[in-house]
Amino acid sequence: MTSPTTTSAATSSASLTAATLTSATNSVASTSLAVPLYRLAHSRAGDKGNRSNLSLIAHDPAYYDHLVEHITADAVARWFGYRQPAHVERYLLPTLCAMNFVLDEVLDGGVNGSLNLDAHGKGLSFWLLDMPVAPPPGFDANGDGIIEQTVD
Amino acid sequence: MPTAPFLIGSASGFSGDRTDAAGPVVDTLIARGGPAALMYETLAERTLALAQLEREHHPQGGFDPQLDDLVGPVIERCLRHDIAIIGNFGAANPPGAAQRLHDLASAQGIPDARIAIVHGDDLSGPAYRDLLRECIGPQFDDLDVVSANAYLGAEAIADALRGGAQIVVAGRVADPSLAVGPAMAHFGWAADDWERLGRATMAGHLLECGTQVTGGYFADPGFKDVPDLHAVGFPIAEINADGSCVIGKADFTGGCVDPRTVKEQLLYEVHDPARYLTPDVVADISQARVVDLGNDRVALGGVTGHARPDRLKVNVCYRGGWLAEAEISYAGPRAEARARLAADVIIQRLGPDLPVRIDLIGAVSILGDDRGDMLRGAPHGSARDVRLRVACSQHDKRQAQRIVREVTALYTNGPAGGGGVRTTLKPRLNLISCFVPREAVRSGWNMLTPGSTA
Numbered sequence: 001m002t003s004p005t006t007t008s009a010a011t012s013s014a015s016l017t018a019a020t021l022t023s024a025t026n027s028v029a030s031t032s033l034a035v036p037l038y039r040l041a042h043s044r045a046g047d048k049g050n051r052s053n054l055s056l057i058a059h060d061p062a063y064y065d066h067l068v069e070h071i072t073a074d075a076v077a078r079w080f081g082y083r084q085p086a087h088v089e090r091y092l093l094p095t096l097c098a099m100n101f102v103l104d105e106v107l108d109g110g111v112n113g114s115l116n117l118d119a120h121g122k123g124l125s126f127w128l129l130d131m132p133v134a135p136p137p138g139f140d141a142n143g144d145g146i147i148e149q150t151v152d
Numbered sequence: 153m154p155t156a157p158f159l160i161g162s163a164s165g166f167s168g169d170r171t172d173a174a175g176p177v178v179d180t181l182i183a184r185g186g187p188a189a190l191m192y193e194t195l196a197e198r199t200l201a202l203a204q205l206e207r208e209h210h211p212q213g214g215f216d217p218q219l220d221d222l223v224g225p226v227i228e229r230c231l232r233h234d235i236a237i238i239g240n241f242g243a244a245n246p247p248g249a250a251q252r253l254h255d256l257a258s259a260q261g262i263p264d265a266r267i268a269i270v271h272g273d274d275l276s277g278p279a280y281r282d283l284l285r286e287c288i289g290p291q292f293d294d295l296d297v298v299s300a301n302a303y304l305g306a307e308a309i310a311d312a313l314r315g316g317a318q319i320v321v322a323g324r325v326a327d328p329s330l331a332v333g334p335a336m337a338h339f340g341w342a343a344d345d346w347e348r349l350g351r352a353t354m355a356g357h358l359l360e361c362g363t364q365v366t367g368g369y370f371a372d373p374g375f376k377d378v379p380d381l382h383a384v385g386f387p388i389a390e391i392n393a394d395g396s397c398v399i400g401k402a403d404f405t406g407g408c409v410d411p412r413t414v415k416e417q418l419l420y421e422v423h424d425p426a427r428y429l430t431p432d433v434v435a436d437i438s439q440a441r442v443v444d445l446g447n448d449r450v451a452l453g454g455v456t457g458h459a460r461p462d463r464l465k466v467n468v469c470y471r472g473g474w475l476a477e478a479e480i481s482y483a484g485p486r487a488e489a490r491a492r493l494a495a496d497v498i499i500q501r502l503g504p505d506l507p508v509r510i511d512l513i514g515a516v517s518i519l520g521d522d523r524g525d526m527l528r529g530a531p532h533g534s535a536r537d538v539r540l541r542v543a544c545s546q547h548d549k550r551q552a553q554r555i556v557r558e559v560t561a562l563y564t565n566g567p568a569g570g571g572g573v574r575t576t577l578k579p580r581l582n583l584i585s586c587f588v589p590r591e592a593v594r595s596g597w598n599m600l601t602p603g604s605t606a
Contacts, residue, residue, distance in 0.1 A: 038372075038375060042372070042375070042376060042412060042416065043416075044369065044370075044416040044417070044419065044420055046419075046420045046421035046422070047421065048421055048423070049583075049585060051423070053419070053420075053421060053422060053423060055415070055416060055419035055420070055422075057412065057415045057416065057419075082520075082521055082525045082526040082529065083521050084521070084525075089423075091423075091424060091425050091426075091438075093419075093425055093437070093438065093440070095439050095440060095441050095454060096415050096418070096419075096440060096441070096442065098415055098419060100419050100422060100423075100425055102423050102424075108521055108522040109522075113545070113582070114522060115475075115508075115509035115522050115543040115544065115545060116509070116518060116520070116521075116522065117511065117513075117517055117518050117541070118518035123518045123519060124519075127519055
């Protein structure tokens with residue numbers, strides 16, 4: 001926060017969720033329905049140095065191909081753009097219905113250099129899981145967590 | 153070659169893990185009756201540097217400070233039931249830890265335990281300066297080095313067990329090697345049996361973080377529920393003669409082992425799944441499969457391995473200046489706005505020469521980046537209980553102290569209603585990793601001669 005914005009009053013009641021951040025940065029062109037990724041998959045964050053790895057494991061094998069199609073390395077790189085990853089690599093593990101994302105240089109220097117309270121980036125898996133994704137065909141979203149996603 | 157499964161229990165997954173972990177694991181190993189070992193993983197990346205600093209002040213110390221509590225409750229039962237104990241709890245002083253374990257066993261009526269010490273990981277001595285400079289580069293000369301340790305593999309552990317050791321005390325070894333060593337010794341695998349070593353390495357990988365495979369670091373209410381998380385049990389791997397394994401946990405404990413917990417831990421800290429590098433082998437889980445056997449047991453198959461790397465990883469820890477952190481809280485109406493104003497005051501007071509990280513705990517803290525891009529880009533919210541955190545890292549202690557003073561001064565000079573200031577200023581240990589040729593590291597083991605290390 002090197003050039004902070006000073007506010008005399010909070011003008012927005014929005015909480016800082018992924019959806020509000022997304023809508024704050026995207027221009028509105030059209031909308032589509034999406035669900036947060038945690039409806040379809042689970043994830044764990046690991047770290048080595050200044051590199052984070054995020055597994056993404058389908059809750060149901062039936063979701064796997066849909067996840068492979070939508071949760072690409074580019075999409076994850078954009079979602080973590082505020083961390084300025086130098087590179088995002090995706091590895092597929094079809095026998096586990098899982099993917100592994102490796103994000104280079106997203107830990108502000110890692111356990112050594114980072115000033116982040118969570119220098120390991122343990123919480124980053126839940127940022128990934130907040131990513132909006134189109135529901136797979138036939139998915140009963142059942143209202144829970146449905147996001148009206150803006151699409152360029 | 154034995155054909156029955158070999159059981160390896162995990163009794164610790166990191167420095168600072170629970171000290172009541174081992175009891176139920178050892179109870180289970182004894183009840184099942186087969187050949188078994190118990191492993192303790194207690195070293196995070198910088199634990200060894202802290203241990204080295206401790207040893208500078210207390211030459212007899214420098215091993216895991218919780219050693220008595222970790223091993224004391226089970227050492228007698230393990231020795232009497234032929235359950236080998238393998239741990240990296242030796243940290244910066246494996247001989248000291250071995251002597252301490254000898255004293256513990258003696259006090260419990262076993263004065264003749266055979267305790268082995270693995271040596272060779274410590275590269276902090278003058279003999280290795282040229283090697284480290286070559287691997288790190290000229291910047292090595294500017295580092296105030298505290299510790300330098302190579303990641304050793306399973307061979308010295310296996311050799312010590314084959315040599316009759318009942319307990320093996322190591323410093324830095326690759327975490328999975330703590331399981332690969334006893335499996336190698338038990339089954340008589342060769343050091344270039346890449347398939348079996350690859351499989352056993354992934355068994356060790358599942359064990360090395362303790363309960364992270366049995367429901368720890370996993371629970372997410374409503375999506376991934378874990379029974380009795382407060383009493384989560386530590387894992388036990390049943391290693392087969394071909395290196396494949398079934399992962400389970402201690403009897404009569406909480407937690408769960410299912411395909412989800414196993415997959416999450418299998419990929420934990422993995423980069424390329426086809427190339428998981430350890431000193432022993434390049435393990436390959438690109439075709440791994442898990443099968444739920446029920447009753448908290450999951451089989452891992454489809455793992456293989458390739459020839460081990462030519463080089464060993466070395467962690468070098470050095471003094472890295474000062475970390476200053478200071479916090480102040482705002483509550484009630486417009487709390488977030490007042491916290492943001494306080495941040496603005498701090499930044500204007502410190503000026504551009506002293507960059508700091510700003511967090512608003514209760515609004516955006518750990519997801520943000522050091523530059524503050526996320527916090528700046530986020531809509532200003534209406535959080536009603538917000539704690540401002542300011543942090544900086546500086547080589548000059550007096551510079552670091554400035555943020556402590558400025559945040560403290562917010563009490564009277566900042567926005568309305570600021571309270572609860574806490575500040576810390578502490579020295580930093582930084583880490584740099586490099587790789588050295590395997591042959592440059594001379595590792596081995598020796599049996600403790602009690603009293604010789606005092």
